């Protein structure tokens with residue numbers, strides 16, 4: 340799938356973001372090896388710590404529906420800045436993705452984005468291979 344299409348899907352996913360506390364709306368579109376795309380948004384909570392990032396929403400949706408191998412994820416926010424994933428989401432990606440292959444597409448807007456491998460964003464991370 341083209342990266343542009345995945346980025347557009349991430350911006351669509353952002354529409355469902357529930358972020359009344361931070362007002363920082365995020366969308367994610369995760370491409371599974373099956374070709375299926377899973378959308379996610381951030382979901383905040385009045386108690387703050389139960390907040391779930393858009394990336395993890397997408398990964399957990401996918402895993403809960405039986406898909407465990409992924410090719411890429413696109414991230415979209417409201418600001419005109421490349422949106423990169425938080426450390427917790429990088430850790431969750433490392434559980435299910437091959438760090439050298441998995442592409443993290445960090446969008447600034449619908450046509451401008453940077454592509455990293457998970458390995459670049461999460462070097463020397465702890466993963467199932469370390470157990």
Ligand code: THU
Nearest residue numbers: 361363365381392393423424425
């Ligand atoms: N957030 C994400 O959903 N993904 C990121 O990559 C960065 C942060 C969310 C969590 C919280 O709801 C809000 O953005 C502010 O941190």
